[in-house]
Amino acid sequence: MTGLAAATMAAPLFHALPAAAQQRRTIGPVHTPATTANRDLPLVDFHTHLQRRTTAEDLISKMDATGVARLVLMPLYYGDGGGSVNDGQGSDEQARDYGARYPERFAPFVGMQRGELNGREVMREQTPQGIRLLRETEAKLRTGDFFGMGEFMLRFYPYTNKFGIVATSDMDYPADGWLMRQFADLSARYKAPMCFHAEAEPHVADAVRRLVEKHPEAILVWAHNCGRSSATDIAAMFQRYPNLYADLGGMVYSGPNVEAYGVYWPRRTQWMHLVVDERGTLLPDMKALFERYSNRFVIGTDIAHARVYERYLGHIPRWRHILSQLSPAAARNLAFGTANRLFRLSTAGLQRFAPIESVPI
Numbered sequence: 001m002t003g004l005a006a007a008t009m010a011a012p013l014f015h016a017l018p019a020a021a022q023q024r025r026t027i028g029p030v031h032t033p034a035t036t037a038n039r040d041l042p043l044v045d046f047h048t049h050l051q052r053r054t055t056a057e058d059l060i061s062k063m064d065a066t067g068v069a070r071l072v073l074m075p076l077y078y079g080d081g082g083g084s085v086n087d088g089q090g091s092d093e094q095a096r097d098y099g100a101r102y103p104e105r106f107a108p109f110v111g112m113q114r115g116e117l118n119g120r121e122v123m124r125e126q127t128p129q130g131i132r133l134l135r136e137t138e139a140k141l142r143t144g145d146f147f148g149m150g151e152f153m154l155r156f157y158p159y160t161n162k163f164g165i166v167a168t169s170d171m172d173y174p175a176d177g178w179l180m181r182q183f184a185d186l187s188a189r190y191k192a193p194m195c196f197h198a199e200a201e202p203h204v205a206d207a208v209r210r211l212v213e214k215h216p217e218a219i220l221v222w223a224h225n226c227g228r229s230s231a232t233d234i235a236a237m238f239q240r241y242p243n244l245y246a247d248l249g250g251m252v253y254s255g256p257n258v259e260a261y262g263v264y265w266p267r268r269t270q271w272m273h274l275v276v277d278e279r280g281t282l283l284p285d286m287k288a289l290f291e292r293y294s295n296r297f298v299i300g301t302d303i304a305h306a307r308v309y310e311r312y313l314g315h316i317p318r319w320r321h322i323l324s325q326l327s328p329a330a331a332r333n334l335a336f337g338t339a340n341r342l343f344r345l346s347t348a349g350l351q352r353f354a355p356i357e358s359v360p361i
Helices: 002-007 056-066 092-101 121-122 128-142 178-190 202-214 223-228 231-241 285-293 306-323 327-344
Strands: 044-047 067-073 106-111 150-155 194-198 219-223 244-247
Touching: 002 306, 044 223, 044 327, 056 067, 056 092, 056 306, 067 092, 067 150, 067 306, 067 327, 092 327, 106 128, 106 327, 121 202, 121 244, 150 178, 150 223, 150 231, 178 194, 178 202, 194 223, 202 223, 219 223, 223 231, 223 244, 231 244, 231 285, 231 306
Parallel strands: 044 067, 067 106, 106 150, 150 194, 194 219, 219 244
Antiparallel strands: none
16 A cells, blocks of 8 residues: 555545534525516526636626626636636635625635646546645535535637637546545535536546446536537436536527537537527427426536626627527526525535545555
């Protein structure tokens, strides 16, 4: 047994809660009269990011102007350098501060877009940096200030966009590796949704299924319509895995010259399936999927970089167009109902946890 394995086997990887169990701060449900038209529903933007130079007051102003009731804040730690231009450098502390100042408007997540998670080794097996991040994340969740974790980047295609953002990493990390399994344990213990990005290539989708199956108590949110999976595959997974959810971050932006996950961008593969046509009309199979499983979907703008927030107001009308194509019940779930339920799980009372033993190498 290596020194690292011996050290981690000697003590629990995560701390047990003290006798006076912790409770996450409460966050009220978004609501609106039953007579509110689909186009006018308040929205929960469940997939967006936080950058250092994006102020809370600017976000609130944009939210008020567009009828967005609440933002999930997933800090983008990536900075510029090595050919990358990320316009990021957000932090968990920044997200926590925004949540404290505007508790009903922001839901902070522990950010997982960070350089220390780049590399197959840290995602596949026990490493000192992985163990350190797990313990730091557990400590943050234990404070009650954070509602989830994300966005974990598993299978990601590099790109350069028209706003000058350059993402250089071509990531292909195991969804069911040691580190993701440990984070799934944290999700289960703290009822904390974990959002992950994984393009649904066959080997990726198989690994995601193994992760979900092995962690039935975790709350797993597969970004971008389950990595742009087909409606048939998503329905089969939802039927089999009640703890799997999908966010639709960026999936409804379409048309000429669009750079978003709603089109075949930044790389087209045979496994990609779109949600809307170039006019923003829901494709029939996806519309049927949303009607059948509306309580498993959340929406999101996927604003990942500070300079793109300048165009936030232009993103929301497309979402309202989408909601207008659905039944009232399905529209309400996508707009805020599913998010309400996920936040209710996060704040569902006092909980006590036994220690989790570390997994040997």
